[in-house]
Amino acid sequence: MLKFVKNHMESIEGIASYPMISLLIFFVFFVLLFWWVFTATKAHIKEMEELPLDNDYHNQK
Known part of the structure; x- marks a missing residue:
């Protein structure tokens, strides 16, 4: 199964950019979360x- 996945993944052009993205x-x-x-x-x-x-918040629902 793993061999099939590896061979299939190698056939996709540009797949090396996905991990970087x-x-x-x-x-x-x-970074945005920390900011x-x-x-x-x-x-x-x-x-x-x-x-x-806050009880008022729960009673409004």
């Missing part, structure tokens, strides 16, 4: 932190 997407996602975490306001973080304990 996925690494780039992974890296960009986490958002470090630039988020303290008020927003506090609001999100208290959201699960």
Whole structure:
């Protein structure tokens, strides 16, 4: 089975670029995530932190 997959993958043109593209997407996602975490306001973080304990929010649904 593995031999079939390897032979099939080798027949696809440009397949070597897919791992690089996925690494780039992974890296960009986490860079943006870190940027958002470090630039988020303290008020927003506090609001999100208290959201699960807010009874008014749960009663509105």
